[in-house]
Amino acid sequence: MHGKNPMLTGQKIVLSLLARAGRALSPTVFVKLMFLLRQETALRDDPAFYDFVPYQFGPFSFTLYRELGGLRQAGWVAADDSQIALAAGGWAGVRAQIESLPEHVQAAVGQILSRYGRMEPEALIRDVYARYPWYATRSGRSDLLPNPLPGPNQAPPAVYTAGYEGKSVDAFLNDLLKNGIQVVIDVRANPVSRKYGFSGVRLGEICKKLGLEYRHEPSLGIPSAERVGLGGFASYQRLLERYERVTLPARSADVHRVGQLMRQKASVLLCVERDVRCCHRSRLANAVAKATGMEVIHL
Incomplete structure (x- = not known):
């Protein structure tokens, strides 16, 4: 059953991405697409949208995963370690949430999916690592890392x-x-x-x-x-x-x-x-x- 608390804009964007993708996404692909929304669309200027840090598989957002957990708990999303998808049923409610998003946000989701949505996972990861190498600096996927990779930053004593x-x-x-x-x-x-x-x-x-x-x-x-x-x-x-x-x-x-x-x-x-x-x-x-x-x- 869907929760009664108002849905956050970022959560609505998650639903929009999953709905327009039309299939379950691996967690790695899901996060990469959300990251690209932040980097390459009008959402780059939205202070309420998710920020990212370099982590085990490249860019990651702890806040995004917390809010994804809220969607799962409320029955909007089915997610586990292998895939993330819209929960079965309730499409009318999902559509209402998506339609409440501003047109430029809906267009941004479409833009990212059109450009990257059908890429093979490893090709997508390699592309993100190559163009945003800072976010690859803590990744365990050494086989996909760009060369050269930026070294760790060194802060002078202060x-x-x-x-x-x-x-x-x-x-x-x-x-x-x-x-x-x-x-x-x-x-x-x-x-x-x-x-x-x-x-x-x-x-x-x-x-x-x-x-x-x-x-x-x-x-x-x-x-x-x-x-x-x-x-x-x-x-x-x-x-x-x-x-x-x-x-x-x-x-x-x-x-x-x-x-x-x-x-x-x-x-x-x-x-x-x-x-x-x-x-x-x-x-x-x-x-x-x-x-x-x-x-x-x-x-």
């Missing part, structure tokens, strides 16, 4: 910071990988998030799959109780000044430990805010830089 506000977990981690980051140091006091992929446990799981080390340093965060009532820029600055003046000196051993790690491996201080001026990671980064002599780089 105190890196990043905020994930406004980004999917796939886009955020893809940026870190591109910058040569090896360790994610989560400096939120309480690593919870309503946004998929950014709770501490789930973020640690995804990082591990991508070969990134995840560490949580709650002592270097700011407790939620101290954030109550924050409004404009000035209130954030007062909070951060207190953090710099009171909290960091009391956590000097933790600052030193993080600094030692950042000397050894390319590491990033992770928190939420897009604007680093309103995030405690800016003050923490300055303290680590002072302890290590490294420069601060906000990604």
